[in-house]
Each structure stands twice: as C-alpha cells, then as structure tokens.
Amino acid sequence: MLSLPIPSQIQRLLTDTTRLYRLQGDGSLDALLVQAWSLQEALDTPWRLQLITLSTQVGLDPHAMLGQPLQLHTRLADGSEFARGGLVTEARAESADGGFARYCLTVEPWLALLAHTTRSQVWQERSVTEIVESLFALYPLATWRWSPCVAQHLATSTNAGLRSYTVQYRESDLAFLTRLLAREGICMRVAPDGTLVLLADSVSREACEQDVVSASALGGAGVRYHASGAQEHQDAIQAFGATRTLPSASTTVLSWDYQAKRAVAAEVPTAHAWGGANAPALQDYALPGAYAHADTEQAARAALLQRQSVEARHKTWQGRSTVRSFTAGHWFQLTESDMDALDALGQSEEDKRFVLTAVTHAGLNNLPQSLAEQVVQQLGHADVGEGLPAALIAQARATGYGNTFEAIRAQVPWRPQPAPPREYPGMLTATVVGPQGETQASGAEEIHMDRLGRIRIRFDFQTLTQGPHTSSASSWVRVLQRWAGAAMGTQASGAEEIHMDRLGRIRIRFDFQTLTQGPHTSSASSWVRVLQRWAGAAMGSQFIPRIGQEVLVDFFEGDIERPMVVGALYNGQGEAGRRPTPGGQAAQDDLSPLASSGDHRPGAQGNLAGGHSPAWHGAGAGAVEAGGQANAAALSGIKTKEYGGWGYNQLVFDDSDQQLRTQLATSQYDTQLNLGHLIHQAWALSCAPGPTGPCAPARGC
Template sequence: MSTALRDQIVTALGAFASSSRLYALTLGDGDDDGMLLVEAFSSDDAIDAIGTRDVIVLSTSAHLDAGTWLGQPAALDISQADGTRTRFAGDISEVEMLGSDGGLARYRIRIASWLWRLAHVRNSRVWQERSVVEIVDSVFEAYQPLARWRWSDDVGSRMEGVPPRSYCCQYRESDLGFVRRLLAEEGLCWRIEQDQDGPGIVLFADSTRQAAVPADATCAAEDGIRYHGARSVERQDTIQALAARRSLHVSLTTLLSSDYKAKQIVAASSPSLVRPGRNLPVLESFDMPRPYAFATREQAQRHADMRMEAQEARGQLWHGRSTVRTLRAGTRMTVTGTPLRSLGEASSFTVVRVTSFGVNNLPTVAQQALAQLFGPLEDVLQSLVSVERPDDLAQALAQARETGYANCFDALPADIVWRPIADDQPTALGSQSAIVIGADGNDQPNGADELYCDRLGRVRIRFHWQDDDCSCWVRVAQRVAGAGMGSQFLPRIGQEVLVQFLENDVDRPIIVGALYNGRGEGGIAPTPGGRFDADSNPAVFAPAHDQARSGQGNLTGGNSPVWHGASADSDGHRNPAAQWGVRSKEFGGAGYNQLLFDDTDGQGRVQLRSTHGAASLDLGHLVHAADNYRGSFRGLGAELRTDTYGAARAGKGLLVSSYSINHSASMRDSAGENAAGVGLLTQMRKLVDVFHSTSVMHQTGGLAFHSEGGKVADSRDPMITLACKEGLGASAGQSLQLANGETVVLVSGENVQFNTGSQMRLQAGQVIGVLGGATSVTEGKEGLQLITAKDMVDIQAQTGELKVKARDEINVLSANGHIDWAAATRISLSTTGGANIVIESGNIEVRCPGKITVHAGRKS
C-alpha cells in the first residue's frame, strides 16, 4: 500500500514545476537541486518576539544529513496575489524529520531571525553609567555581522531625560531575556523587518507614530485592505473577520519606592483614561518595583504611566482573520468596507501578533496520498502553534487549504500606544561572595591605600563571574546603625565579602559580611570526615613562644584568621580555638588594634590592645600571647600598661582600693562608696583630735586644718582616694613630689619614719610645731631626739627669741670640746632663789642672796 502511495506522490510531484509553486524554500546559497519541496508552513510573528517560520518540506531522500542545515541561512519565498513574491529570511534553528517511507520523507525546518541565537546564550555581566540604548547595542554587537538592528527616530525623544543606569546587571540570564526585560522597563519594543540586505529588527518607542510602525505593504499599495470574502480568484488579499475584544483592567496604577540617599519615599499614580462602564469598581494596582527605583517623582510617574498604557492596550484588542500574505507584526493597516458602524468607512490598526498558515498548491492526488502516508497536514500545523491557540484556528487552516494562505491576527487601534509588560526581575536567591576592589579595579592594595569608599561608606566589589572591572558602589550592612551612633566596618581592598540582594533583585546588592578565604600555613585542607591531610604541616607552629609568632602565613594568598584551632596541642600554639575577637590593621603596615576574648577552661581572659605604644588592658587570667599562640602564665587580675604616656582622669573623683567586694552579697557598695577606707579615715580623725588637744595643752601649734565637729571629706567630692587593705608603696627612680593647695596631713596609727640618703629640708612659711611624747614616753625617756651623727647642729632664731624650756633639768654637754656662750650685749644666768650672774659690756656681775662657794683644783 505504502509503495503505491509513494509512487503516486512522486509521479504527481514530478509534474509540479517550481514556477507554479506558491511557496519555495532556498537554503544557503540557493543551490538545493530541488531536493526539498515546500508542502506547508506555519509562522508566529509578534512584537517583541523572535519571529519564526516552521516550513514543512518533502524530499525524495530519507537519508539527508539534516544536521548540516543548522545555522545556515534560509529563505521562504511567498507568492502574492499580484504575482510578486515576498520573502522571510533567517537562519535554520531547528530540523526535525516528521516521517519517512522508503525514499520519501517529510521534514520540519524552523527559520528564525538572528534573535534566536540570543535565546541560547546565557551571561552574567555588569554595566555602569550606561544608557539602555548603549547596553542593548553592546549586547547586539557580539552577534555581528549576523545581527542587524536600528533604532527608530522616536526612541531619541522617548529616552531624552532618562538618566543612564548607574548599575545594570545581567545575572544567569539569556541575552534575549535580558534585552527584552531591559527594553520593557523603558517601554521600548522591537519588530522584525525584511529588506534587501536580509532580516533585521527595528527598535521603537511609540507605536502611534508612522516612523515606528510603517504601513503594511498590501495596505500601502491598495490604499487599505478590504473587508471582504476570500476566494482563490480574488485580485487582492482581504480580511474576512474582525471583532473587538474588551477586557477589564485596573483603573489606577500606583508605584512606590524608597530612596536611601534622599531619605524619602518616591511615589506616583496613573489613572486609566478608559472608562468601560459606570458601575465597575475602582481597581488599583499598587506595587513597589524595587528599592530606590526612582530618583524623582517624574521618573516614578513615567513608569506608572507605562504600566497603565500596557494595561489599557491589552484591554482594547481586536482579533481578525485574513488572507493578507504581507501582514506582519509591527505594521499598520487600514480596513475598508467594514460593516461595523463604530469603525466608520475606514479604521487604522497596529498589528501586534500574526499567526499564519500556508499550504502549497500541490496536486490534489499528492495531497491526499501524503495525508494517508504521513497523517493529516492540519494536525501537523496545529501542533506548531506554540502560543495560545486562536478560537478560529480551524477556520484559518481550512481557508489555507482552500486558497493557499490564511492568518489570525491581533491588532490595536492605531491611536493607542502599545507598551510591553515588564518581565519580573531575575532573582538572585541566596548569597554570593565577591572581592573588594580599588579605584583602578585592582584587588591588591597599593601601599597604605587599602580602603576605597565614598562618603556613604560604600565600597566597590567584583563578583567572581565578572571578567572586567565593572562594579557599583555597594552599601555595607552594619550590626548597629543610627544617627551619630552604631558600628562601622568597611571591607578593604582584596577582602572577600558576602553579598546578598535586596528583595532578591540582582541590581540591588548589599554587603552583609566578610569571609576568610585563605589556607593557613600549617592548616588542614578539607577532607572527608576530617581525616588527616598529608599536605598539612603542623611543625610550623612549634617555633612560637611568648615573644614570637609562627605558622600565621597563607598558602593560597588569601585571608586566614589570626585566631584558629589548627594547633591545640602543647607543643604548638596551645589554643583549641578558645581565642576569638576583633582585630583591625593599620594602613600599609603591620600594626593593629584588637579586642581579644579567651574562653579557655578556667582561664578566661579579655585583652584590649594597641600595638602603637604597646598599650593594653588585660583582665582575668593573664598570659603571654603572640597572635594565636597562648604563652606562659603571667598572673591573675588586671593589668593596664603602655610604653608611652598614660593618664587617668575622673572629673567627679577617683577611687583606687585594694578592698574586695563580696559578689555573693545581696547588696554591694556603689561605685563611689569606700566603707573600709572611710572607716580608717574616721579612726585617724579621732587620733588627730587627740593630738590637736594635746598640742594646744603643751603650747605648741595645733593642727592647721582642724575644726571642731568636722567630718571626713565626702566621697562625692572630686578627689582621688587610695584605700589599701595592707600597705601602700610609692617609689620613684628620681623624684617623688607631693603638692597641694592647702593642707597635707600624714597620720599613722603607729610609726612614721623619714629616711633620706643625702639631705633633708623641712621648711614652713609660718610655724613648725614639733610635739613628742604627747601620749606616752619611750623607755629611754626621750620625748624628742635631735641628733647629728656628724658635723654640727645649727639652731637659730634669726628675727626673734630662742627659748629652751624644760620642766626638769636642762643638760648641755660637750663630750670632747668646749661650750661657748656668746651674746652681742648681755648674758644672764638666773635661778628662782635670786642668784644671778650677768656678763655685760666687759663686766661680770655676781649677785648672791646667800653664800658664794668657789672650788679650785689648785691654788695659783
């Protein structure tokens, strides 16, 4: 049976001359040797679409190497009503064998414009400070010389005033999807055009303008397209059906976005100009497209208007069916002779989509035999309709079978602008890492130039998938941020950072942290189950000691942590990852500032340290340390030290005490309380009161600061208090100076001793009062001793009297010499009995109420 059908088909087709074909296919340079005969075709043509033709061809060879056709240029020639031909040219993007029997085969060949290549190329890249036109041009340039495109004249006026995009990212997105999304965001479209140079695209902005959407070729030649029936004998292609399709859409579009630079909300609303009914509810579409999407309200209004125009256009579509073989999406047609009163004598439309079918005028015998051999042609053509199938698809197929061609189309009144609906922004789920770069795009710091940021604290980064230096200023998330408060961390050049995206929008990156990416000098590479890695070298940790670090380098040139647990044993760093904290680094040097926490069991430690001046505050279990190395024990408690100058200042007072506080008590002393010290001062005050009274009684000077009923100084006064439970030591290598503006009081409950290796000076502006034996007398009965072991004792009263008094005896002795008494005028020695010796003016006068006894050792 199949052999007879095959022979019947071959015989019928043999008499079918190429000159009489409605459709012809040309491959490559046009030398196809008649191997392929067009049986039918189906096409899908729309604004912002690739534009494809699926051509069903027959061949007398079932063994053609169809794979070699892919990528080759091809053209489908279509005969028109006036005998001329129109052409759709492109590249072969798909080839499929639909069936074969013996030497006869049916193939499907898809011809597409050069845009189909963009759908297969996926890229991740960034543009900065570029306009949409420049970005699209840069994408298309990669496809030259096959790519042919031009911008309509209306695009310039449309994009006037639109600022360039500071940061535009294509991330894991096809070139076609990226271009379509980018154009839709600005309300731009494209259409396919065919000219003598081949297929190309025209990008336009305003479909109501003739420069953007030209007239259909048939319409231009015939001054319109008739609304008329279709028969094969018709001189002109006509439109057979035309009907309006109305759909309800939103009546108000509102867009809102926040601008972190201006610290304001930017919003705009666009009401619909179409009023389909009085009783319809107000439907509002409220959307926040993305963070800081608009810099001004004018920009927000422009995008709100575009969204509303897209809604209104799709609510006023017309659907039709015709045999106009030149009809293309993105062209304008005028319909004449329509019976619809609302259209009047003529109405102009913009065609937005055309679904076409063509059936070649093969002999009837051949058509019937092919249907029996390979199946009905209509089923094949229906399966090729990839978009939503029109309701009148069956009628169009029947018309194509009868007259050779038919199409279904969607159109829009020409005075209504067509806007694309913006695709959703490609999502960047999860996080990515990137490298911080400098002003020149380098990821290595240049000397002290380790930080590159702007006034908002933003830095530039380069993702790992980028092959250039394009990046934008990226904000850095902080743990705390407020007006004049918060934390501040700015990643430096060369650091790897963790990046997330606001609302998963790839155009809105934000840095949320930093990552270590190195491998330590003695580190262990990741292995299954943590098994030992032969490449690790724990011996590099052994040389570390209290004053020197080791094993802190990087094997991969990245950034490794200063504290780690790679050497927990006692022969290494003795650190089982117990140390952690924050360390900075000076620009262009090795100095740093750090806050270190050491959580070693029973040996907790906190260190605040700066290498500048070797200043540090250590609390807890004090040990020597060198980076990750935990050294020998140094003590317990607190240590504040620096190699340079230090100062402690407290405007309300300062208490330094060696008295501890019982932390288990239900109540503790407040910070300003000094109960033990105040108690000791109170005792000393009582002792001072006793000595003051005794001094007055013994006719020596009382205490200068004493006042009856006085109190110990209040701890709330701005004073420095030293309270020591045991002792207080003060030593100086050179001088020790005590100075104050009023009174210095030194009180001791027992002894006070002043020793000096050289001289001692005791000077007073007024009285010096010395009182000894005020409460008790020592065993030797000396109340006051004034002894010089060497040299003389000089006691003078230079402007007044020198009085020496004693209740009992006064002994003046010279152990080895003599005693000299001298006076400028008079020396008088007297007793209470009346005896008196006066030496005055060269005379000696002796007065004696009793007897005078003179003793001599010998008589002269």
C-alpha cells in the first residue's frame, strides 16, 4: 500500500492529539510541525529553545516570524500538557523538496531581549527593586514578579537595599541586571511561560516550585530513580551522582572607610566540611573597594553571601532522566534510590529534596516511521542539538525525550557567583552641577560643595533621561586639589557660590548622562571626592570646581560607581566683541577670537562655542586679525573669579625670555603688585594700591 504524500501526512499530523510535541502560535507558526528540539536552561540566565519544524508551506517568510510568541507543548505521561513559551528571536528556512520545507527557529523568553540593548545611565538614592523595575519598564513585553523572600532579604542589607549611587555604562541591560542582582545575592529563574521570578531564598518553597511530575500522584509522589521504558507510568531518573570540589574554607572582606578613617572587615568561615583531613584551609580574601560597607555587620553580610555562593557549588549533583517537566529553579523529591538506605542513619526526607540549577533537554517527535524515513531521505537528518552529550541524544532517539541536569540539595541556599565591578581604565569628562542638577550658576551660587569638599557632577551620557528613577547627576565626588587642609589654603569664602558638602565633595555630570535612558535614572552624580595635591590636618590647599565647569574624572580601583575628580579642563575658544574706543566713539565689533582680552579682562569669556576658555592667551602668537594674541608671552598662574560677578584675584607668572615678570593682583580697586620686568617701568617693583595712592619702592609698600 502506497503511503500518502509527505505534505498530506504533515497536514494530518497537525491536528493529531497523539503527537508528543506540538506548537501553538499565531499565523504561519501554528502550521508548523515539530520534528526535533533542544533546550538549555539554568538559573540566573535566560533559556534558549532550538526548534526544527516541518511545514507544507514552502514560502513562509522567516522575517515575519521574528518577535512572535510561540509555545512548545509537551505531552506528559498522565496525558496532560506542559508548555514552554517565549518569543521567536531567530528563524531560517532550510531545505525544501516535494511541496514541504524545514524551518529552524530559536525561541527565548523576553529576558533575552535585554542582551541586545546597551545603555549608559545613573540611579541615585534608589532601592534595588526600583532600579530593576525601572529597567524592566522599558520593555512592554516584560512580565516578572518578586518572591516574598526578597523584601526580607533586602531589609538586612545596607540602607535596607537603598543604593546611593548606581551606574550602568556601555553595558547591556542583561549584563547590568545580572551584575546588580549578584552583588545583592538575588537570583533569577525563568518560569516555563516566560515570566521572570526574582528570589533571594531558594530554600523557600514559595520561591522555588515543585516539579509537576514530582508532585503528581501518578506512579507515586516524587521522582523515581529507575530505568526508563515504554511501559513506565511516570518519567524517571536513570543516572544520579554527586561531585565535590575543593573550596575555600573562609571568606574575608575588607573595605576602607575614609570618613571614619578605619578598615571595615569581616570573616565568615564555611558552614560545612570542605574536605578530608589533608585538605588545606584556603581563604577567599575579597576587596570590594573603598567605603563599600557601612559597618562590620554589613561586611559580614557581604562575606556570608559570597560564602554561600562557594558552598552552593562545593557539592553538586548530576543526573540524566526522562522527566519532561524538569525546569531550572524547580525542586523534586527523589524516591526509590540508593539514598533510601541512609534513612537508618538519621537521614531525613528533606535530604532527598533537590533544586534544579541547570537542565539540558533534547526531544524527537513521535512521527510515523514512514514519514520520518521520507523526511530523512529528502531533507536529511535533523540536527537535534550541536554539542549535546551522546548519551542524551541516544536517550531522545530511544524514547522521544531525554535530559541531563545539575542540582543541589534544597536546604543549601543558591547564590549567584559574585560579579566583580566593571573596570574602566580610562577617564571620563563631566560637568559640575548645582543642588538641582543645574549646569549654570545662578547669581552668586557658583559653588556647590559638601563638608568633605566633594562636588557633584554630570556625565555626558546623563543629559537624556532614559528611564524612570534614573538620575541626571552623580553622588558627591572627591576633587583633586593642588593643596588642601583645614583652616588654610586658597579657597575663597562664600559657600553659596560653590556646591560642596562638608567633606569637600562636589557633584558632577558625565558626558554620557546627557541622555538619561530609563525611568528614575539621574542626570547628575552623588557627592564626588576631589583629589588634592596635598591634604592634611590644618594645612594644604583647596580648589573646588564651580558649577558648569568641565572636570576630568577617574575611578577608584577602576569601579565606575566610585568616581573621583582629578582635574578641570578648558573647553572654550571664545569670541572677541567691541574694543574700547576713546570718548565713546563708534566702532565696529571685532568678532575674531581673543581680540578683546586685556590686563583686567580676559578675552573669550562669552565663548562662541559656549565653553570655558583659559584665563590668559599669552602664548597665542600672531596678529589679532589672524586669530592670534599679538603677544608671544608665556603666561601661567592662578586666577579666581568673583562670586556672581567678573572680579578676580590672580597670581601670574610671565616666563617670556629676558622679560620675566610676576604679578599679584586683584580687581578690587585694580590693585597690583608687579615684580621683575615691567612694560612701562622697566626693571623695578611697582605697587599700585588703587584709590589710596601710589607707593614708591624706596618708601616700601
């Protein structure tokens, strides 16, 4: 008897309820017949489902399939179905022959979309949950839920989970999310329907659900350790064993608190035996960076999270099974295994409960033999999964399904491995900002500084808000100074013009903060320390960058969440304007750069480009008409600016050859002290105190 043509058989099998696997999707996706599939999943990462399908429609458009929801339904031993669903992220049409074609699809949960988006943004004074949810708010398809254990877990962290300053820079959303959650000891699991579950206590049965086969009464509750066979009433585990690795025996963390001038440290020993009598007691010594922990209790908590991460991987269990519903993050009860013999030694049923941490699946649909042979003859063999273990492939070919898995005992807490902060070897530029994140001074309020001498900055990437809760400024940043100390230095009085805290820190905005990308992100920094050349008790110097100035920012130990201001930058060319004329005579504006500079008013302060130009342009040789300064002098020195005005104080060094000159001057009454070569008085000393009259060198000053 001749078999039906392949297209007719495929069309009939699409409605056959006895097939082991079927697809559910919209449009052309619903007309695809599963031939084979493989899936790799693990905690803390999105899974990836590979599908090989057949269709009677040769001309399907793979481009139209992208982004479409698709579910793979697996028939279980009791006749029910177990669904895994996600979005089609890759589709390709393969060989076609005789009126039918093969299509290969990749399906992933919505969480995988975060790997395709790179952002730079800042959050200030936001909790971990606010940061995560502001990131998810940018994805309309996002579905997630927090396990009840997370709130209790964060309540014991520093500031109850409130983070003063968090930065994502040139980093995918997925990489940033993984790093943030790992630092807080929160792990992720993706439910079969694609919902993301965030949890902090894997031991809790609310956080990790029981596997549906383990919970089923068919064949007895739990999952049996038993050989597989066609006559089995329930899926079973065929291979199961443990692997131990030599871990460290203790974890120590240490962080330096510059405000308290002390080291904050804690050590947490292992809660389990780490090896035999000859096993060395190794120490894991971690340095999370400056002022990472508020006190010893918080340091001990951080060390405990790292310790739990090590211990969760110290002893792991590997197995191979035919349990079609196994999912990473679910737990199962092992029954009828060799472990039952340990019950007489006091082992409890809890010791036989395991949480799956990773599962690799492979499946082949139970197509009629004639159809399977014709498909192989015309389209070739289906590659179930490249790189999968041979035993897994053999199991799938024999029974239609197989998996390999890793697990830990359910009473052992699972923690993601600590993610070190991303290191940034280069420096960034930023703009000093005021109390409200403004980049232009208002009147006399030119300096914004805290009691530590820190300022606040805004990176360039913070200028465009990218999401809720992001910030347009930084936390307080320390500032590099030439000379700093209490009760002395070169800082002018009048704190209203400097935005600075009691530690001398300022706030800045990085260049990348010009584009704030997410809700609740920030367009400025927290308080940032300012690097000084020399600092000590009651001595030193202090220069606090003012609001709107561009500064150069480096990072402690390469951690972008630990910024420090190391200097300031000129960024303006400037314009000229109307030159002074005797008697108020009319004159044309001279708009060439630098043309209007003079002894008491530097040129280029209005700035055609809107930047900040140098105080002196003495090295700008050449004619004014050609854009030069008409002066080959070499000027250097220090010049301050009056709060809310254009007055100044300055110390100028003129190193022109054979014309060395030093000037100490203030615009108040145009008072000057000139030493060395004088343009009008040649070699002499001149002291011009303004309205009080001249002072001749012979009589002293």
